[in-house]
Each structure stands twice: as structure tokens, then as C-alpha cells.
Amino acid sequence: MTTHMPSIASSLVAILPELVILVTACTVLVADLYTREDQKESNHSLTLAGLVAALFAVGLVGGGSASFAFTESFVRDPMSDLLKGAILVVTVLTFVYAKDYMRERDMWVGEYHVLLLFAVLGAMIMVSANGFLTLYLGLELLSLCLYALVAFDRDSKQGAEAAMKYFVLGALGSGMLLYGISMLYGAAGGFAFADVAAAVASQGNGDQILVFGLVFALIGIAFKFGAVPFHMWLPDVYQGAPTSIVLFLSSAPKIAAFAMAARILIEGLNGLQTDWGDILVILAVLSLALGNVVAIAQQNIKRMLAYSTISHVGFIFLGLLAGTQQGYASAMFYSVVYALMSAGAFGVLLMMSYRAQDVQNIDDLKGLSDRDPWLAAMMALIMFSMAGVPPMVGFIAKLMVLEAVVAQGMVWLAIVAVVFSIIGAFYYLRVVKMIYFDKPVADLPVTTNASARVAITVNGALILLLGMYPAALFSLCQKAFPI
Amino acid sequence: MLLEFPWLSLVIWLPIVGGIAVIASGDQDADLTKRIALWVALLTFAVSVPLWLGFDASTAEMQFVERSSWIPAFGIDYYLGIDGISMPLILLTTFITIFVIIAGWDVIQYRPSHYMAAFLIMEGIMVGVFSALDAILFYFFWEAMLIPMFIIIGVWGGPNRVYATIKFFLYTFFGSVFMLVALIYLYFKTGSFDILGFHAAPLGMMAQVLIFIAFLLAFAVKVPMFPVHTWLPDAHVEAPTGGSVILAAIMLKIGGYGFLRFSLPITPDASAQLDWLIIAMSLIAVIYIGLIALVQQDMKKLIAYSSIAHMGFVTLGFFIVFAIFQRAETAGAVMGIEGGMVQMISHGFISGALFLCVGVLYDRMHTREISAYGGVINSMPWFGAFMVFFAMANAGLPGTSGFVGEFMVILASFRADFWFAFLAATTLVLAAAFTLWLVKRVVFGEVKNDQVAQLKDLNRREALNLGVLAAATLAIGIWPKPLVDVMEPTIENLVQQIQVSKLPEPDAATVPPVVGLQP
Numbered sequence A: 001m002t003t004h005m006p007s008i009a010s011s012l013v014a015i016l017p018e019l020v021i022l023v024t025a026c027t028v029l030v031a032d033l034y035t036r037e038d039q040k041e042s043n044h045s046l047t048l049a050g051l052v053a054a055l056f057a058v059g060l061v062g063g064g065s066a067s068f069a070f071t072e073s074f075v076r077d078p079m080s081d082l083l084k085g086a087i088l089v090v091t092v093l094t095f096v097y098a099k100d101y102m103r104e105r106d107m108w109v110g111e112y113h114v115l116l117l118f119a120v121l122g123a124m125i126m127v128s129a130n131g132f133l134t135l136y137l138g139l140e141l142l143s144l145c146l147y148a149l150v151a152f153d154r155d156s157k158q159g160a161e162a163a164m165k166y167f168v169l170g171a172l173g174s175g176m177l178l179y180g181i182s183m184l185y186g187a188a189g190g191f192a193f194a195d196v197a198a199a200v201a202s203q204g205n206g207d208q209i210l211v212f213g214l215v216f217a218l219i220g221i222a223f224k225f226g227a228v229p230f231h232m233w234l235p236d237v238y239q240g241a242p243t244s245i246v247l248f249l250s251s252a253p254k255i256a257a258f259a260m261a262a263r264i265l266i267e268g269l270n271g272l273q274t275d276w277g278d279i280l281v282i283l284a285v286l287s288l289a290l291g292n293v294v295a296i297a298q299q300n301i302k303r304m305l306a307y308s309t310i311s312h313v314g315f316i317f318l319g320l321l322a323g324t325q326q327g328y329a330s331a332m333f334y335s336v337v338y339a340l341m342s343a344g345a346f347g348v349l350l351m352m353s354y355r356a357q358d359v360q361n362i363d364d365l366k367g368l369s370d371r372d373p374w375l376a377a378m379m380a381l382i383m384f385s386m387a388g389v390p391p392m393v394g395f396i397a398k399l400m401v402l403e404a405v406v407a408q409g410m411v412w413l414a415i416v417a418v419v420f421s422i423i424g425a426f427y428y429l430r431v432v433k434m435i436y437f438d439k440p441v442a443d444l445p446v447t448t449n450a451s452a453r454v455a456i457t458v459n460g461a462l463i464l465l466l467g468m469y470p471a472a473l474f475s476l477c478q479k480a481f482p483i
Numbered sequence B: 001m002l003l004e005f006p007w008l009s010l011v012i013w014l015p016i017v018g019g020i021a022v023i024a025s026g027d028q029d030a031d032l033t034k035r036i037a038l039w040v041a042l043l044t045f046a047v048s049v050p051l052w053l054g055f056d057a058s059t060a061e062m063q064f065v066e067r068s069s070w071i072p073a074f075g076i077d078y079y080l081g082i083d084g085i086s087m088p089l090i091l092l093t094t095f096i097t098i099f100v101i102i103a104g105w106d107v108i109q110y111r112p113s114h115y116m117a118a119f120l121i122m123e124g125i126m127v128g129v130f131s132a133l134d135a136i137l138f139y140f141f142w143e144a145m146l147i148p149m150f151i152i153i154g155v156w157g158g159p160n161r162v163y164a165t166i167k168f169f170l171y172t173f174f175g176s177v178f179m180l181v182a183l184i185y186l187y188f189k190t191g192s193f194d195i196l197g198f199h200a201a202p203l204g205m206m207a208q209v210l211i212f213i214a215f216l217l218a219f220a221v222k223v224p225m226f227p228v229h230t231w232l233p234d235a236h237v238e239a240p241t242g243g244s245v246i247l248a249a250i251m252l253k254i255g256g257y258g259f260l261r262f263s264l265p266i267t268p269d270a271s272a273q274l275d276w277l278i279i280a281m282s283l284i285a286v287i288y289i290g291l292i293a294l295v296q297q298d299m300k301k302l303i304a305y306s307s308i309a310h311m312g313f314v315t316l317g318f319f320i321v322f323a324i325f326q327r328a329e330t331a332g333a334v335m336g337i338e339g340g341m342v343q344m345i346s347h348g349f350i351s352g353a354l355f356l357c358v359g360v361l362y363d364r365m366h367t368r369e370i371s372a373y374g375g376v377i378n379s380m381p382w383f384g385a386f387m388v389f390f391a392m393a394n395a396g397l398p399g400t401s402g403f404v405g406e407f408m409v410i411l412a413s414f415r416a417d418f419w420f421a422f423l424a425a426t427t428l429v430l431a432a433a434f435t436l437w438l439v440k441r442v443v444f445g446e447v448k449n450d451q452v453a454q455l456k457d458l459n460r461r462e463a464l465n466l467g468v469l470a471a472a473t474l475a476i477g478i479w480p481k482p483l484v485d486v487m488e489p490t491i492e493n494l495v496q497q498i499q500v501s502k503l504p505e506p507d508a509a510t511v512p513p514v515v516g517l518q519p
Helices: A005-014 A016-034 A041-061 A078-104 A110-127 A132-150 A157-188 A193-206 A208-225 A233-240 A243-249 A252-268 A270-296 A301-321 A325-352 A373-387 A393-407 A411-437 A450-468 A471-479 B007-025 B030-053 B086-103 B112-131 B135-144 B146-156 B161-190 B195-200 B205-222 B231-238 B241-266 B268-273 B275-294 B299-325 B331-365 B381-395 B401-416 B418-442 B460-478 B481-499 B505-510
Strands: A067-069 A074-076 B063-071 B076-082
Touching: A005 A016, A005 A067, A005 A074, A016 A041, A016 A110, A041 A078, A041 A110, A074 A078, A078 A110, A078 A243, A078 A252, A078 A325, A078 A450, A078 A471, A110 A132, A110 A252, A132 A157, A132 A243, A132 A252, A157 A193, A157 A208, A157 A233, A193 A208, A193 A252, A193 A270, A208 A252, A208 A270, A208 A301, A233 A243, A233 A301, A243 A252, A243 A325, A252 A270, A252 A301, A252 A325, A270 A301, A270 A411, A301 A325, A301 A393, A301 A411, A325 A373, A325 A393, A325 A450, A325 A471, A373 A393, A373 A411, A373 A450, A393 A411, A393 A450, A393 B135, A393 B161, A411 B146, A411 B161, A471 B063, B007 B030, B007 B063, B007 B076, B007 B086, B007 B112, B030 B086, B030 B112, B076 B086, B076 B112, B076 B135, B086 B112, B086 B241, B086 B331, B086 B460, B086 B481, B112 B135, B112 B146, B112 B241, B135 B146, B135 B161, B135 B195, B146 B161, B146 B241, B161 B195, B161 B205, B161 B231, B195 B241, B205 B241, B205 B268, B231 B241, B231 B299, B241 B268, B241 B299, B241 B331, B241 B481, B268 B275, B268 B299, B268 B481, B275 B299, B275 B418, B299 B331, B299 B401, B299 B418, B299 B481, B331 B381, B331 B401, B331 B460, B331 B481, B381 B401, B381 B418, B381 B460, B401 B418, B401 B460
Parallel strands: none
Antiparallel strands: A067 A074, B063 B076
């Protein structure tokens, strides 16, 4: 008994950030029952406090080489530190942006906080998984919360439809992943990524079962990312779900999905890099092409951003498929940066909808610069960043991915990527055009609150400053993939 | 002391920070805002003067070099420096911006703070383009330039501004992303993004041709060269006066600068092999676009087309050198490139001034149709004098700067091929035809209508603008020596550089390089 004590203690230290989130979630769940209707504000404060505390916990236990917990099923390493930090930051942004929106729509309830916190917990467990079982646990915790959150507006038929679609397709994706995991388990005889890596090293790609497992696991990854041809759920869910939920859906889970891809492909199946690299080439090119082209045809801004997400996933895959430290680090950089940009974009849409109709169509952004110049500037900044125009960070992210791809001699892939970036620039520009060059339909000032304004300013400043000084964040990303 | 102070960073960041301050000052007190903007522009020009005074015109080395690590993981540096090619262009930029700020003084009523700030930020970015010696830093500034211009045309432009500005943005963006891929490829060949390192890197013929084409796409769109020039007339017509001035006077020069900094030294063999393409595109620009300019009904469009024709001269001067090498001459080659450079500077003054002239008329009559005018000189004698002067300069009248550059390029062309020179010289006829005809219809003749009869002559601000630009045009026209002297060592060095083949040895055996022709 005594021999186990130190290991449990050290395990608890390693999972401190997760513990903080778990405790916060449970506290909010219970406290919500005992607070009067007019005191629900405390939920918000408690949640934010918990998130910030978790962020500190990440800083406290983070840094240094990897440490393991619970018989090595859980790992805390430089990659998990950075990704957890990023997840927590975008979640804080989510709560701040969403507050007034949810309150106006009578959705500012305890369950919202609890579900979102559990989703964050799931994402964090995914990020720190050191084996397929832990990964799957985290993934399901995240997904189940998200299914419920998508349907959070109970009166919305669209929301229910979106949740149904998301649930069915998400379950299918999870099923594929699980099927792949079972094959990998069969071939490797263990759930840990290290076991699979050892099996790959000894058997190579001659083992049919390993390759089969890889394909199904990869399909699961592509589902969760929303890469073409597994993207069908994404536009419908983005359109149907409440904007505040889409804000979360498009940021934190994408970081978690990157962690899933990195853990499975790089830590587990690195020996099969030539196999999954080729598959990722196809997924990446299709995502870039379909995402950017179809986005042009969209009138609904949430759908447009959904297709834009698909195209950005193409870029993340480009970094992964390069198969080098530089490539992995650039893909990681891209995921974090994308989450920031996406949070900002939906944040602006949310702020515009606080005391007004939901912003649904691109036309609704017309004349935003007359209605609210600061919000307009932030949205334009984010759009230029997504289009990959310097000095915004979106350009640096694309540059790094392209460098990794060209370094592997795949110049043609870089050219495909930039050609579709040009096509993509058009629809981002169209948003800027609506904001700055068109007259507003309804000339009402946008009513926002101070905290959301601070949040969007910080968000925009991060996008600009990371574009000018990307070195620090990038070196953190590089540390996540030691050679 | 003079060389150690980070003057270049100051010239880049002062207007950018100043621009942000101008936005922050808001539109409540528009007069104060404009005065801040003007002071920032004047101060920027003042701090750019040391670049000229401290410049050592006896060497082709990079000067005022600043270098510090920026993104170490990719070998990207914050690396600035200027030579005889970039220094005059930087001074042109800081000089012209002052007049753009002054020209927008009364005219811009809608959010003047944003208008002024956009131009100041633009100024800093353009100086950055001219002084960057790191390829990614260059690309950073190169692309960032699109954002303020996109907004300037789109917000303060004419009725069809949205179409024009999106066309402008997408055309330029299209051109430049291929350059980015080429730059990344070069990074893996040389191990850093140092542009001077690129100059020294040996490259095979196939790689050179592809890189050359990638650069050509970027720079040809920017210059613009026939057949990718079609964004320019739209952008010019819709842009506010200040936007047109910056576009014509500086942004087009960035394309020409790109040819000198990237295409020629990095891919000399491909440039030698494909020089016929550029020469053909340039001559088409000179003649065909000159003819198109002749039939324009809109003053701004006419000057826009005239800009394309004049920039054709610049690219002709740059690429005629390879034909001259085959005749075993170097002096002619230096003259060709120098002529192109002088033409760029001079065109900066003249086209800027012509767009200001059109702006003066437009502010009073709110039309740019040539047919709406006639006999302007009767009511605006001072304006008429300036307009005639700049038209003459545009046509290449000796004594004005327009003559110097054209004359040098034509002389150089003679050393290459009589027919190149002959075709190039038709510009003297065509440019005279379209500008003098413009002057005849707008300035001279019967007073067209009552509106023209009641026009007020130049106010002090406008007179100051045009007067200073006229003085600059005359100064370079009469005494171009200081300008040429500054550029000479750099251009001689460049000519030597591009005579040396960069092909690796095995390739050099199969493709005969253009070297060793000096007697």
C-alpha cells in the first residue's frame, strides 16, 4: 500500500489542471442548484475563476520533460502544456464573448457552464492521453458534451437537427476510430502509443492489421477535424447550433483534434509515416480545394466560416504530412493560431447579436465600420489573417507549413496550397468589403459590454503580435516534438 | 555615428506609429488630425534625408545595415540595408507622401483621420519593401502594402470602387504567392532568407526558369506589364487622388525594383534566356498601350495608360542589357538599367503631379471626362501653366526629367538592336500625341461652358504641391548627375553580377553561358 502512495501523489500533481476543471465543474453543478435565479452571475465568476486557476496550474506543473500518471496512461509533456494553455485561453474567450448572447436568449444557465467545462476536461484529457484508451475517453467526454451543447437552444428546430446530424455522424466517426483502435490493439497487444510504436518498429508496414488499423484511426481523425470527404457534418452544425456554441466548437476541439492526430500518428504510428503521409496528401488537397471553392458560394457567414475551417484543416494536414519536426511544429502552431482566429471571428458575430437578431448572413455585416469601427477593425484583421496576409499571424502560420512542405521536396503541394489560398482570399475580402464599403442595412449602433470588448481587443492584438513576433510560440511548438 | 543609428527602422516605423496616433486622435478635431499627419510626414522625410547625406556613393555595398534575428527557427532576420537602387526610391516615397497628405486636406470629408493614417502606414510599409534584405521581411512588407491600399480605394474611391479594389487586391495577391513559394525554395537552396545570399546561390537552368516565372508573375502584375495591366486603369480611375498618386508614383516602382533586386541577380541565366519575352511585353506596352491611351475619354484613365507605357520603358531598359551583352558591351548595359531607374524616379514626380492636376480639376467640377472641359486656362492660368509643363515632361521634353530616362534607354537600345530602339522611340511620338492632345482639349480652346468659366485658380496648397514637384522634375531634367552618380556603382556591380552564369558546372557545358564577352 505504502509503495503506491508516492505514485498516486505524483499522478495527482500531473493532472492538477484537469482536477481544477473537474472540481470547478462539479462545484458549479451543485452551486447552481442553490443559487436564486437573480444570482446566477456567480456561475460565470466561478467558471472563469476555475479556468484561470487551471491555466495557472498548467504553468505550475508544466515545463520540463514529460511526466506520467496512472501507470503511464496519462502524460504531461511540452505538447500537452502548450495545447492545454491554448484550450483554456480560447475557453475563457468563449465564456466572455458568450455571456450577453446567452443571457439575452435565456440560455445563461448552470448546465451551459457545466457542459462546457466537461467538454474542456475531455479536450484536456485527449491532449494528455498516452494511450488509445485514455484518448478515446477524453474524445467521448468532449463529444457528448458538444452534442448536448449544439442542441442547447431547445426551441430551435435547426439546432435539434444539427445536433442529430452531429451525433449520428460523430458516433460513426468514433466507431471508425474505435474499430481502428481495436485492430491496432490486436496487432500491438497494448493500448499505449509506445506499444503500438514498438509493434510498428518490429513488424513494419508488412503487417496488414496495423495498416488497416491505421486507415480506420485516420478516418476517425479526419471526422473529428472535418477534413474532406468526412466534412459533411461541419457546415450544418455550424449553421444550426447557437453561435456561442459554434465559437467553442470551432476552436478548442480543433486543438484537441490536433493533439489526437499528433499522438496517434506521430507517437504511435510514426513508423508508418509513408503510409499515412500519402493519405493525408489526398485529404489535405481535397480539403483545401473544396473548402475554399465552396465557401465562395455561401451566403450564410457561419457556413462560410465552416468551409473556411475545412480549408484550414487542409493546411494543418499539410504540416503533419511533411513528417518532420518542423512540419509537426508548424501544424501545431497553425492549430493554435487557427483556434485564436476562429474564436475572434465568432466572437465578433456574437457581439453583434447581443441585443439584436442573430447574425446569420454575410449581408448582416454590411456597414459594420459605420456602426462600430473598433469591432469592424478587429473583424477585418481576423479576415486578413485567415486569408494569410502579413503582418497577421495567419500568414506566418501558412509560411511555416509551406516551408515544411517545400523542405520535403513537395513544391507542387505548396503551389496547390497557395493557389487555393488565392481563391480563399476572395471570400475573406468579401467580408471586409461588406464591413467597410457597404452601407449598413439598419444603422443601429452595436451594443456590447466592456469585458467582451477587452476580450476581442486582446484576441486581435494576439493575432497581430504573434504575426510580428512568432518566434517564442514557435519555439514552444518545436519543443513539443523533440528529435 | 551617422551610419550606426538605425535610420532605416526609424523611417519605416515612425510613419506607422504616427499613423496609429493619427487614428487615435480621431475625427472630432479634423484640423488637428490633419496637422499631426502632416507633421509625421514631414518628420519622416526629414529623417530619411540622412540616408542620402550619409550615403557613400563610391561603393555598391549595402549601407545603413541593421540585422537582428527575428524567427530563428527559419533563419528569418530583421535585416535592412540600402544601396544605390533603393535609396533614391525611399526618398521618393517619403517625399511624395507629403504631397499626398496635403492634397487630401480639404477634399476628404469622410473620416480624414483614417485616410491620413492609411497613407502614413502605407509609407512606412513601402520604405520597408525598399530596404528589406531578408526575403520574408520583404514579402511581409510587400503583402502588407495591399491592406491600406485596399481600404483607401474601397472607402474613399469613386462609384465603382469595390470592383476596382477587389480586382486590385486579387491580382496582386495572385502574383505574389508564387513568389513566396520561389523564396521558400531558394531558402532550401541557400539555408537562409538572406537576399544577398540568394544572389550568390548557384541554380540549375530549370530551377532558374521556374523561379524567374514566379518572380515575373509577382513583379509584372505590380509594374504592371502587358497583359496583366488591366487592374491599373480600374484602380486609378476609382482611387481618390492621393491613392492614384501613391499607386503611380511609388507602388508601380516596387515592381521595377523587384526586377532589379530579385529577377536579374538571382536568375541571370533564365533572364538572359527569356529576355525576349520581357522585351516583347515592354514594347507592346510602349506602343499598344500608348495607342490605347490616345482614345481615352477619362483623364485619369489616360494618365493610367500613359503610366503603363512609361513603365514599359523601365522594364525595357532593365532587360535590354542581355541583348547588349551579346554585342560585347558593358557601358551600354549600365546605361540601360540607369535609364530605367531614372525613368522610375522621374515618372514618380511626373505621374504624381499629373494625378494631382486631375485631382485639382475633379475637386472643382466633379467629373474627369475630357469632353466636360475646354479652355481651362482662361479661368485658371496658373493651373494651365503647370498642367502644360507636366504634360510636356510626360511627353519627354528635353530639360525635364522625363527626357533623361527615355533618352538613356533609347540610347542603350541602339546598342542592342536598331529595331528595339526604333520601336521604343515611337513612344516619343505617341506620348506627345496623347498628352498634348489632352492638354489641347482640356486646357486650351474655347471655354466650354459656364462651369469652366467660373473655375477658381489654384489655392496656395495646390500651388505649393505642383510647384515643388515641377522644381524636382526640372532639377533632375537639367542636372541628373547627382542621381546617376548615386546609382552608378550599384548598377555597375549588378551588371557584372548578371554577366556571370549561376549554372552549376555540368549544366554550363550544355547551355552556353553569356559570360566573358568583355574585351
